[in-house]
Amino acid sequence: MSRPTADWLIRLRQNTGLASAIALFLAFYLFYNIFHPKGFSTPVLVQNADEAIALAMVAMAQTIPVLMGGLDLSVGAVMTMVNCLASHLVIGSPLQIAFGIVTCIAAGAAFGFANGCIVVYGRIQPIITTLATGAIAIGIALFLRPKPGGKVDEDLSWALTNSLSDFAETYGLFDGGKAAWFQPIAWIPAALVLLVLVILLIWVPFRRTVIGRTIYAVGSAEGAAFMSGLPVDRAKIAAFTLSGVFAALGGLFLAIQTSSGNADLPQASAYTLNSIAAVVLGGTSLLGGSGSAVGSVFGALILRVISFNFRIFDIPPLMQSLVEGLILLAAVSLGGLRVLQVKNRLELFR
Amino acid sequence: MREIDQAMIDRDARPLLELSQTSKRYGGVRALEGVDFACSAGSIHAILGENGAGKSTLIKIVSGVVQPDSGSMRLDGQDVRFSNPAAANAAGVVCVFQELSLMPDLSVADNISIAGPPTRMGLIDARAQRRRAEELLASIGCEDVNPLLRVRDLPLSRRQMVEIAKALGKRPRLLILDEATSALTNADVTVIYEVLKRLREDGLSILYISHRMHEIEALADRASVFRNGRHIETFPMGARSHGEIVELMIGREISAQYPTRVTRPRPAPLLEVRKLSWENRLRDVDLSLGMGEIVGLGGLDGQGQKELLLALFGVLKGVSGDMLIDGKPALPSSPVDAKGPGRRIALIPEDRKTEGLMLPMSIAENLCSASLDALSSGPFIDPGKQDVAVAEAIRQLQIKIGSPADPVATLSGGNQQKVVIAKWLMTKPRIILLNDPTRGIDVGTKQEIYGLLRVLADAGAAILFYSTDYDELIGCCDRVAVMYDGAIRVELEGDAITEQALIASALNIDTASTPALEHAS
Amino acid sequence: MSAALEKPARFALGPDDKPIVIASAFIILLLVIGTAYTLVTAGTMTLLSPNYLLQQLQIGAFLGIVAAGMMLVILIGHIDLSVAWTLAASAMMATTVGGPWAIPTGLAVGLAVGLVNGLGVAYLRVPSMIFTLAVNAVMRGLMVAHTGGFAPQTAATDLMRFLAAGRVGGIPMAIFVWVGVSIVIAVVLKRTVFGRTIYAIGNREAAAYLAGMRTRGVIVAAFAACGMLAGLAGVLLAGYSTKAYQGMGDAYVLPAIAAVVIGGANILGGSGRYAGTVVGVVLIVLLNSVLSIMQMPEAGRQIIYGAVIITMLLAYRSGRVHQG
Amino acid sequence: GPKTVSGPGADPQCFKPWNEKTKYLQWDKKPGPYRIAVVNGFVGNTWRIQMIKTAKAYAEQPGVKEKIKEFKVISTGTDVAAQLGAMEDFINQGYDAIVTIAVSPEGFDRVIRLADKNNVVVVPFDNVLDTDKVMMVNEDQLEMGKIYGRWLREQLGDKKSGKILEVRGLPGNSVDRDRHIGFQEVMKNGANFEIIEVVGNWDDGTAQKVTADAIAAHGKFDGIIVQGGSTGVTRAMQDAKHPWVPIAGESENGFRKLLAQYGKDGLKGLSVGQSPGLVAIATKAALSALEGNPMPQLISVPIPQARYDEMKDGANYWSNLTDNFFTVNEFKPCNVNITATEIMAKDEKNTTN
């Protein structure tokens, strides 16, 4: 501590995970767009956003329990459950649709709340709790939709899976999307706006509440958080509840995107596993205490952008999973480079 | 005894905090038994007692961490009961716990304002929070700590200062410090003394727990002694002699704190260190250690002492320079290497809870963990050999236990520390490295450990002993190497090991120009 | 001083025994419920016939062997999510090679994957959760490529069939294999330096390291053993199904973790008895078979499965005071 | 998008309309050569791998190769968002046709809308969609289920009750659903069978395992149908010493080998195939549509069947080759001549038994 370090440098050092996730994503994504015949255009961006958003939401859902030092193996299942619920409810009059959406989010929240209660009052490890409740969520999903089907309001579907101009056109806003002031932003995908809104309206403020910070505190040192008089139990329940909300938003979007519900178990577990990968790629420590949901969004984008590139480059079809696996392995092993720099082996254990 | 206390309380100002007939059991253990206790505003009140006497339990009850089984508590004459630390904080009772209350991944600013951060429109105001942290840190002389830093990245002594800043930020009426200064540097301790005295002037009541007698003598107005979960006596400081206090604490008389030192000719070196360097933290360290010698490592905290011990034990990567045992190169590349037959080095690590013990595992398993190779035939552990060795270790160090199969977590801190030491003695080491082994250990146990070190040395071991406690270095060591900024600045020997000399060289005051210091007394 | 006092006198069970007792009781309850059901609906007592029970244990053997490996990894505070494709890859490579080298190949593949996992976790110190996930993806990719690359042989050899489906003295061979594995694991955990080190790492790796235990080697070995056992399970499952196929391991990962935890092991490592894992496996296998006898639709099955895990763990917790 | 026109369509021998009511679709003629993408979902069984290899081989065939400028095959896994995304991406990239096996019968409205807007021909096959807005190629899955049912009823003679085992496919896909519905319809007609359903995921191992479990739990069955994984189911019967009972299953070589071997001992079986070669027909249909030909909206491909007493070594099964491939692959009327043995079992050294 001979010379005081500049604040920005400290901030950067504390966010290397996030920074490298953004860099990695940008590299892959630029590559994709440069080689895409219609690169850097609205349709491509719209398509990419639509494809990524459900995973991004589920990755955010995973982040919060992870920050707390737990793991939520039910996020994919809750997403699937809400997807099935939405395929029943998000249709009809605007009022019915609104009610449907609120119910879906409430269902996710309620499920997460239940997870939190089991963890807090039952004192069962999050990973096991959610392994079990994930099965229950899939059961409910199958019960709601024994076969794929259902319907979601078509306008909503179209409006949210296209650019803002289509959104405005569908709902007759801003002169049907023709207003002059609207043009500079009309090209932005609605899904992307939705994602950013969720981050800005839910995640960012949440992070700055006492409960939000308690989640970090619990992940960092639970005993210390308790001794410091923080509302540990409430924060844990809140963490799972919010996780449920994000998972529900993912499921809701999936329903809107596909205009149907599907209680697909392999898909649910794929989302859960990908959410963990996204969280790690986004720079959040699986031990808890540091990281952010924004990082996980970029982690999810990285996972998606890898497969985007398969559609551009000629990789033999039966080699694709291998290439995807190798890239993932390489990406997660990058964290291992840190080990080379560690000169005091005791630091490896924290 | 009760009448005396009552009389004293009546004489003094009305007590701020009063406990009566408070008891607490953990399973079958009586941690506190019918305790009456009071402390008044505007005073610093020391709580003394050996390990397991019930001090922590008392303050955990007062600060809402645990609930008493019976008894009542009054704050300012009002009956209170705190169901959690937050409730206690709200009532102005704030505790600095020895460990467990900073979040390493959060920033200093976050930590300081963790429970009641300044908010704007319901959200935490990061800027205001940072200003607050800066002010509080400045008030305890820690302007050099950037509040943006993560606590994880601070050395232990800074962390304790942050912890104190955090407590002060809660504007306590009753401030409790449970061994809160055990890792502080002398300079910090001086600042803290000033702060505490100022707070006393402001009318706060301070409960101060420490195993360092000189701190208590320097600070406290009044002291209460606990033993075996009972409140033994409360008296004004100065009313009792040092010896009397110790006797109250351990229920017997201690003849001499330190074993008598005999001056002997310097033995031939067993371990030699030449130009050992590592990462700017160790600079050309030269040191030698002879059979039967206890060499102390002194200096301010964080001058490379820990790194030196870790380097000698094979924990650090990229160490340059030589380490010789019996004149042969012997720098180990791992602890496995270090304890192996060619070297037989042992390290008593800094933090017994995270580095020394597997807390949930049994006492026996912990004791055997460093010497499994010797206790097994082929890949199989020999239960017979294990039991014998465990029994022998427990006897030798007089570890107070129920059964060797109990989790080591159930032992008091002092006994846990003995387990760590015993575990290494079971490997029959020739070279023993100790990293502040008596931190948070009561006087009685300390004395046993000092005695033990001397016995080991006499039996031929070479001992390198880092301590933050000057008394200890003076009392125990044949020689003391004082480190400053990664290098050994001075080696003091025999009668030259004095408090002044230690302090002067620790602060890197040129000893050549002040020879008087080195040879004082 | 107080050890005797601390134990509640009426319940002379250690904390590690309780899950085993409760889970065993639950197994008996399952048998009763299942038998009552078959008695009422078909007038038979299928579940209690020795042949049926042996058959369930035979099916349980595959899960049991995977769970044994998983337990080693869980005890050191890690997890292995790659067992699904380790198992499948071992089976596929074993059948591809065929002949006398089939089984050694299968085991070697499992061992190799386990070694990679172990090296990644112990040397690169990538969290096992994510490292094994990535290795799983790689193995999956390799096997898709392998299946598509040329027409690989997928038929199990006779020896594989014998080990998995054959019977000796009326008892399925697979059970003998499982018992063999179990004895080895139980002895290793209880009696060896390796086992002791596993528990030590799971409790506090830094302390184990500073005690001069060979922590890295043991981590690598635990993953290697887990991989090899997944490989063994793959070889057997291919023998049982007469062939190897993609996705054959998918149904084993979460149940293996669940079995270990139902058996009372701490998911964060450091504690748990092997006998518990065996009981956990039996419980899961029996639960599945009772549900299928009852023709429970998938929705109900999933819900019951989840509810059982939660209930069991709540039962283990009850009566135990929380220690902060 | 396409215009609805009246028939007949091109090459009616190959592109056979589903029924009289099938409408015809016509796209604007585009100049070739074309860019075609195959978007598969899951790759978890041999059928899909055989399908992918057939697709690649077909695109290389003379007569086809010239018409194709770029041919891309990708598998997205069971993630519907990824499959939709891939299809939309190919639309954006300006591909002319997308051939696909849908991971779910629902959810493709948006992609179809975009495809129509951009004049891209989307051709689902095998697991098709619940819509009449795109051209699709399939064997009649409902009918296939009925064939299974009729075979069992025929074999069971006068029996109107008893226990039947139904081994289903991968849940959530249209093929599984339709075969199940067709089967159940025939079985329930004027009879009172107890039908035990188990999920075999269309693969041998799983199917074998669940069958073994079902036999253990339920004792004897009077008949079995299996959507995929028939070899495994038959072996499970054999292992459990279950008496041979009538069985209807898929077209795996292993299953046919067993039928040939044990047919005379009472293993009366019917092997009904869904051909991985469907991908070739779907591709061919896409090309034809791009050339501006009127096409049936729903193209019916005949269901190849073979009874146990019709097994001929080297013709409809190969006793010297692996169990592991689907025997029916080629379609003469469509000039699709890529045989299963060519695609999956060409390697001599990999023969078994």
Ligand SMILES: Nc1ncnc2c1ncn2[C@@H]1O[C@H](COP(=O)(O)OP(=O)(O)OP(=O)(O)O)[C@@H](O)[C@H]1O
């Ligand atoms: N959570 C607990 N569970 C069981 N026993 C406990 C617990 N906490 C304290 N004890 C017991 O209570 C007694 C008093 O412990 P306490 O922590 O109050 O001692 P102390 O005076 O603070 O000792 P030290 O100087 O070592 O900190 C000890 O003997 C200990 O065995």
Ligand SMILES: Nc1ncnc2c1ncn2[C@@H]1O[C@H](COP(=O)(O)OP(=O)(O)OP(=O)(O)O)[C@@H](O)[C@H]1O
């Ligand atoms: N799980 C437990 N079971 C029984 N006793 C416990 C348990 N946990 C802690 N204790 C007791 O609580 C007491 C205080 O624990 P604490 O963590 O405060 O020790 P410590 O302050 O490090 O000890 P010391 O002050 O001697 O260094 C110890 O004496 C120990 O005996």
Ligand SMILES: O[C@@H]1[C@@H](O)[C@H](O)OC[C@H]1O
């Ligand atoms: O149509 C089915 C196909 O989709 C699946 O992949 O394999 C079995 C077939 O019956």
Ligand SMILES: [Mg+2]
């Ligand atoms: Mg204490």
Ligand SMILES: [Mg+2]
């Ligand atoms: Mg203490």
